[in-house]
Amino acid sequence: MHENRKSVNPYRCPECFAKEIDIMLRYDHKEEEYYCQKCCYTGLEEEILRFYEVLQNQKYPLMFVPHPWQTEKKIDE
Numbered sequence: 001m002h003e004n005r006k007s008v009n010p011y012r013c014p015e016c017f018a019k020e021i022d023i024m025l026r027y028d029h030k031e032e033e034y035y036c037q038k039c040c041y042t043g044l045e046e047e048i049l050r051f052y053e054v055l056q057n058q059k060y061p062l063m064f065v066p067h068p069w070q071t072e073k074k075i076d077e
C-alpha cells in the first residue's frame, strides 16, 4: 500500500552544508519531515528552503565588500 506518497525532493542537509559537509537529507514519510543521518537535523521542506536563503544571504554580502584592489588607488608601476 503506497498510495498518496508525497513526492520527495532531494535536499542537502543545511546544517551539514554550513559546515561544508555535503550530505543528502532523507525523508520520513511517517513524520512527514526531512532528517539528516549525520547531525540529527530534522525539518520541513519550507524550513530547509528558509535555511538555504539564510546561507545565501550570508554569502552574498561578501560579494559587495570592496576588494582591496578597488580601494587601493596607488598602483606601483
Ligand SMILES: [Zn+2]
Pocket: 013, 014, 015, 016, 017, 023, 036, 037, 038, 039, 040, 041
Ligand atoms: Zn546534517
